Each structure stands twice: as C-alpha cells, then as structure tokens.
Amino acid sequence: MKLSPSELKTEMDKVRDNKFNKYVKRVTLRNVRGFEEEVIDFKTPVTALIGTNGGGKSTILGAVALAYKNMKPSKFFPKSFYGDDSMSEWEIELEITDKDSAVDRNITRTAKFKQLKWRRDNFPERTVAYIEIQRTVPAGELTKFNRFLAGNKENFDEASLNPETILYASAVLDKDITNYKEIRSKTDASSKMYVGRALNGSDYSQFHFGAGEASIIDTIDRIENSPENTLILIEEIENGLHPVAVRLLVNYLTNAAKRKKLQIIFTTHSQDAVNELEPEAVWASINKKVWNGKLSIESLRAITGQMVNSKVIYVEDNFVKEWVDNAIGRYLPKLAPTINVYAAGGYPNLVNVSKFHNQNPTIKTPSIALVDGDVLGRPGVGELPKNAMFIGDTYPDAIVFNYIAKNKNELASVIRQRCLLTRFDVARISSEIESIMNSACDHHVYFTNLSNKLDFVSEIFIRAGMIDLFNEYNPDFWKTIMDFISEELTEK
Incomplete structure (x- = not known):
C-alpha cells in the first residue's frame, strides 16, 4: 500500500509536468482571514496542512475548494452580519490545470468577495469530496442517524461494501471487514449507515462502532467511490485515530491518489501523518504565514x-x-x-x-x-x-x-x-x-x-x-x- 520513494518522485514529477487532467497548482490568499499575500504551491498529489489552532489551515483548504464553481463558497466562508465586514477585501487567486479548458497551459482564476457575494467568473467544474470533521462524531450524537433508530426495513437497501473499500479499510484498521454492510435509504442516497460483524458472527450497527473505525471506513469508502481526478479535502485526518492508523491512512491516501489520479489535501496536528510524506508535501500555516517543508x-x-x-x-x-x-x-x-x-x-x-x-x-x-x-x-x-x-x-x-x-x-x-x-x-x-x-x-x-x-x-x-x-x-x-x-x- 505504501508507495516507494521512486514512486513518490514520479508522482511529484507528474504534478510538475502538468500530467493531471485537473489539478490546483497554486493558491494565493490576499486579505483573507488575516493572510495578507501568501502563496501555497501544491507540488505533490497528497498535501498536508499543519499548524497551530487558528493558524489558517482550514482557510487554505476552503480556498482550494473555491477553484470549482460547483462548490458553494458559503460552505467554507459563511458571512455573518456581525464581525465579517472585512470580507469585502478578500481575494483568492488560483492557478489550475484543467485540460477541458486549456490543453497546453494552466489557467488562472480569481475569486473575489464583492457587494456581499462571491464573484467567480468562468471557473471550471470538478468533482470535489469534502470530508468534514463531523465524520468522527459518534453516530448516536448526530441527528442524521435518527432515522435508523426506528423505522421500516423495507425503506432501506442493504449492500456489501465496495471491494476496494474492504481491501484498504481492512489494511488500515488491521481487521477484516469483508462482512460489513452499508444500509442506505431508498429515498435519500446520502443517508446511510454501516453495519459491522463481530468475531462471533453477530451484527452490530454504526451506533456501536468506535468513532475511529467509522471514520476510516467512511473516508476510504467515499474516496474509492469517487471518480478519477476528484479533489479530496479532509479536515483533521488524525481525529479519533490511533497513531498507527494515522500512518497507514496517509499511506493509503498516497496510494489512492496514484491509482485514481486524485488530488488530496488534508489538515492535521499529527506528527505521525507528517512523517509519512515528503518535505515538499507539507505546508505549515502559523499566524497567517506559510512555509513549505517538513x-x-x-x-x-x-x-x-x-x-x-x-x-x-x-x-x-x-x-x-x-x-x-x-x-x-x-x-x-x-x-x-x-x-x-x-x-x-x-x-x-x-x-x-x-x-x-x-x-x-x-x-x-x-x-x-x-x-x-x-x-x-x-x-x-x-x-x-x-x-x-x-x-x-x-x-x-x-x-x-x-x-x-x-x-x-x-x-x-x-x-x-x-x-x-x-x-x-x-x-x-x-x-x-x-x-x-x-x-x-x-x-x-x-x-x-x-x-x-x-x-x-x-x-x-x-x-x-x-x-x-x-x-x-x-x-x-x-x-x-x-x-x-x-x-x-x-x-x-
């Protein structure tokens, strides 16, 4: 599952030589949440954003999402009628590889917040999967799982997990999840729950999963079911995970990026996550200043x-x-x-x-x-x-x-x-x-x-x-x- 140093270098060379069909190459933040003029170059398919609390990691993550017009800016940069007057000066410049728009060159687009709304003219589209920190909250504490507490089984479909999800989630969790199932609403495809199987053969619902177990399965399942060239954005990858699982999950991400031509960016406070990446793949954001390196x-x-x-x-x-x-x-x-x-x-x-x-x-x-x-x-x-x-x-x-x-x-x-x-x-x-x-x-x-x-x-x-x-x-x-x-x- 873990890529060799030569494979990591090959992937880095693909980024440098614009071999990806869709890729965010660079983000420049101007007057955005305390960033005055900071430039982040994404030199590797998998990038870690590290830093202090409030340092700006999630701001960078949201700025990348704005590269594509199918992503709503309000998801990452909501405006309150209290305290957000400075948003009128925000500007995010993006250098993008998009072979559908330009085969032989990168394109540059600028997102500006003007007259109480975002202006993003002629931005490309791309499948983007945003894996939020909410994934680590136990199912019993999330209202979206309430429909699984009482109801009719006829309103739900039961299916086996994607074979790739089983393969890679088993590797990260160090346990066999071959017999795990996915329960999905027939009327709302986004409403789903996992069901596991204990060693004695009895089933148990996601309400009884460990938060880390559910997080890993959900993250890998979403990635494996994403099409090629998807942009994957993950908040706090280590949340709820054992350090060994963190390392294995990062190794999985580099593997998935290679197999599926993905660009993956995640935030983290984990040294274990950073240790699995090349120096070029790590950006630190501290007090609204950024540095590239390990x-x-x-x-x-x-x-x-x-x-x-x-x-x-x-x-x-x-x-x-x-x-x-x-x-x-x-x-x-x-x-x-x-x-x-x-x-x-x-x-x-x-x-x-x-x-x-x-x-x-x-x-x-x-x-x-x-x-x-x-x-x-x-x-x-x-x-x-x-x-x-x-x-x-x-x-x-x-x-x-x-x-x-x-x-x-x-x-x-x-x-x-x-x-x-x-x-x-x-x-x-x-x-x-x-x-x-x-x-x-x-x-x-x-x-x-x-x-x-x-x-x-x-x-x-x-x-x-x-x-x-x-x-x-x-x-x-x-x-x-x-x-x-x-x-x-x-x-x-």
Missing part, C-alpha cells in the same frame, strides 16, 4: 513562543537534530540545558522560520538556523543572514558515515562498543562498512543498509554510536559552529 509539530510550539524558556536552534531534519544535540552536550555543557534543537525542513525554510521566530514580539528567546552544507554553491543560494550558518560542506549523514568509513580500521573496536555491536567481530564490522561505501547507495540509507547487513541490529544504536564517535574525534569541525551558537544565543 516542520515537526514540536517545532511549531517553538515558532509560536510556547517554548518560552528555551533558546532555539532550527536544523533541517532529525539526523542533524541528533548530531547537533550530541555536539552541544559535549562542547557546550553549561549552555546545553537552555537550548532546544528542532527540525524545521530544508533550506530556505528553516532560515525563514528562524527569522520569523526572532521577529515575533511575543517570543523573548533567540533562535539560530544551522543549514546543511550540501546547498553551498547551488543556484539561488546566497549569503546566509546573521542568525544562520552552514554546518559542514555536504550532506550531514555523509559527513559522519564517510569519516567512520575512512577511519574504520583504527576505530573498529570503538565502533563495536559504541554501536552495541559486540556480537560481531571487528573484521565483520569493517567489512560491512566498506561494503556500504562500495555500493554507491544514497547517503540517506547508509545507516539503514548497515543495519540490514549486520543482521538487523537497531539502526538507532548504529546512528547514535557513530554520531558520538564523530563528535568526539572532530573538535575542530565543531569549534566554529559552537562559537557561533554560544555567541548568538548568549548575547541577547
């Missing part, structure tokens, strides 16, 4: 000032976070308890996040950014601002692993001890490290591949041990960086 949910707390007692360092990913945390503990032990390191995505995202952090008047503690050195010299990468610095001159995981590989003979016995590899002799360890280097594999999988070669010893132990060794034997590498950290985070 910001961790934890880092959002720092950006918004919730980590008020800590100085902050933003890095690109979790490997660098572990690397820098270890180095600070070793070389700046007195300062270490006052510093938190957060993964904030690639360049220039982490630089912009750090800049926003330092400009936020509600945050009294400073931040800096440490940028992976692999972007040095690339087109468009200029001089870093005062509160940012490059760390090394290439990929961080390559720096660490290459050093260990180059010095494996001298360090073999220490590697054996630090990486908890005592079941192997030093010759085996050295041989497998050399094999990794000879394989010319991607630097991102150095530690994973070594783990596989050493009988699946924990990659976590191998990575932590090698990071610790590198940091111990390379004080010169860290001196300038530690001086920068000490100066920038103690002078304010």
Whole structure:
C-alpha cells in the first residue's frame, strides 16, 4: 500500500509536468482571514496542512475548494452580519490545470468577495469530496442517524461494501471487514449507515462502532467511490485515530491518489501523518504565514513562543537534530540545558522560520538556523543572514558515515562498543562498512543498509554510536559552529 520513494518522485514529477487532467497548482490568499499575500504551491498529489489552532489551515483548504464553481463558497466562508465586514477585501487567486479548458497551459482564476457575494467568473467544474470533521462524531450524537433508530426495513437497501473499500479499510484498521454492510435509504442516497460483524458472527450497527473505525471506513469508502481526478479535502485526518492508523491512512491516501489520479489535501496536528510524506508535501500555516517543508509539530510550539524558556536552534531534519544535540552536550555543557534543537525542513525554510521566530514580539528567546552544507554553491543560494550558518560542506549523514568509513580500521573496536555491536567481530564490522561505501547507495540509507547487513541490529544504536564517535574525534569541525551558537544565543 505504501508507495516507494521512486514512486513518490514520479508522482511529484507528474504534478510538475502538468500530467493531471485537473489539478490546483497554486493558491494565493490576499486579505483573507488575516493572510495578507501568501502563496501555497501544491507540488505533490497528497498535501498536508499543519499548524497551530487558528493558524489558517482550514482557510487554505476552503480556498482550494473555491477553484470549482460547483462548490458553494458559503460552505467554507459563511458571512455573518456581525464581525465579517472585512470580507469585502478578500481575494483568492488560483492557478489550475484543467485540460477541458486549456490543453497546453494552466489557467488562472480569481475569486473575489464583492457587494456581499462571491464573484467567480468562468471557473471550471470538478468533482470535489469534502470530508468534514463531523465524520468522527459518534453516530448516536448526530441527528442524521435518527432515522435508523426506528423505522421500516423495507425503506432501506442493504449492500456489501465496495471491494476496494474492504481491501484498504481492512489494511488500515488491521481487521477484516469483508462482512460489513452499508444500509442506505431508498429515498435519500446520502443517508446511510454501516453495519459491522463481530468475531462471533453477530451484527452490530454504526451506533456501536468506535468513532475511529467509522471514520476510516467512511473516508476510504467515499474516496474509492469517487471518480478519477476528484479533489479530496479532509479536515483533521488524525481525529479519533490511533497513531498507527494515522500512518497507514496517509499511506493509503498516497496510494489512492496514484491509482485514481486524485488530488488530496488534508489538515492535521499529527506528527505521525507528517512523517509519512515528503518535505515538499507539507505546508505549515502559523499566524497567517506559510512555509513549505517538513516542520515537526514540536517545532511549531517553538515558532509560536510556547517554548518560552528555551533558546532555539532550527536544523533541517532529525539526523542533524541528533548530531547537533550530541555536539552541544559535549562542547557546550553549561549552555546545553537552555537550548532546544528542532527540525524545521530544508533550506530556505528553516532560515525563514528562524527569522520569523526572532521577529515575533511575543517570543523573548533567540533562535539560530544551522543549514546543511550540501546547498553551498547551488543556484539561488546566497549569503546566509546573521542568525544562520552552514554546518559542514555536504550532506550531514555523509559527513559522519564517510569519516567512520575512512577511519574504520583504527576505530573498529570503538565502533563495536559504541554501536552495541559486540556480537560481531571487528573484521565483520569493517567489512560491512566498506561494503556500504562500495555500493554507491544514497547517503540517506547508509545507516539503514548497515543495519540490514549486520543482521538487523537497531539502526538507532548504529546512528547514535557513530554520531558520538564523530563528535568526539572532530573538535575542530565543531569549534566554529559552537562559537557561533554560544555567541548568538548568549548575547541577547
């Protein structure tokens, strides 16, 4: 069910090359609910919108829906006669791929709120499925299910679930739902209820489902019954779900998007959901500002000032976070308890996040950014601002692993001890490290591949041990960086 990295890249390339028949490529928000001029590019078929409460995730979701004239703006942007006077200045510009309107180019449309109503001239149509947060409310608390409490069975049809719904919902729930049924009103096709079957063979209605179980089945059923090229919008994908189910559901979404040529956008507060996506697929909306990249949910707390007692360092990913945390503990032990390191995505995202952090008047503690050195010299990468610095001159995981590989003979016995590899002799360890280097594999999988070669010893132990060794034997590498950290985070 989960797509491979190469398949994810292929899907991203399809978006870039306008291979979809219908696709929202870009949304620009002007004066909309606090957004002044923010641009969101949808680079992947499945996109996660993360952020703080009130940060603007649902606003972006609604703005995307406005790309199609069959969607009513009032569903996402209702106007009250109290407090909504500023809507007269709202403007949403959309860049859209629509092969029915233009085969060889994208089209641009602008939705404006003028004279108490939305103006959307010459907008295209598309099937849109909006999966609301209400799906997670127990059936007994929703009035739409009241008709199933008392009535005549002759007024309802019973049917098996879609085979694809059964296949993928069973995978996400980790239980067989082959015998589940759908009960639908003969007079109102939108009125339906699910009936499950227990292990002992007895049936039970949706009134006795867990909220998460009903949510997953309903979400997958709606997606599998949608036509190709549908736009799927989902509010708070993790609501009511176990973290494992969240990860599996996101994997399902990427799979469904590929199979059915869908565009799927969801909001979330879940780190588990974010972890299953590429950095390009994640947009963070914080205080009406947006950033593209794999910001961790934890880092959002720092950006918004919730980590008020800590100085902050933003890095690109979790490997660098572990690397820098270890180095600070070793070389700046007195300062270490006052510093938190957060993964904030690639360049220039982490630089912009750090800049926003330092400009936020509600945050009294400073931040800096440490940028992976692999972007040095690339087109468009200029001089870093005062509160940012490059760390090394290439990929961080390559720096660490290459050093260990180059010095494996001298360090073999220490590697054996630090990486908890005592079941192997030093010759085996050295041989497998050399094999990794000879394989010319991607630097991102150095530690994973070594783990596989050493009988699946924990990659976590191998990575932590090698990071610790590198940091111990390379004080010169860290001196300038530690001086920068000490100066920038103690002078304010």
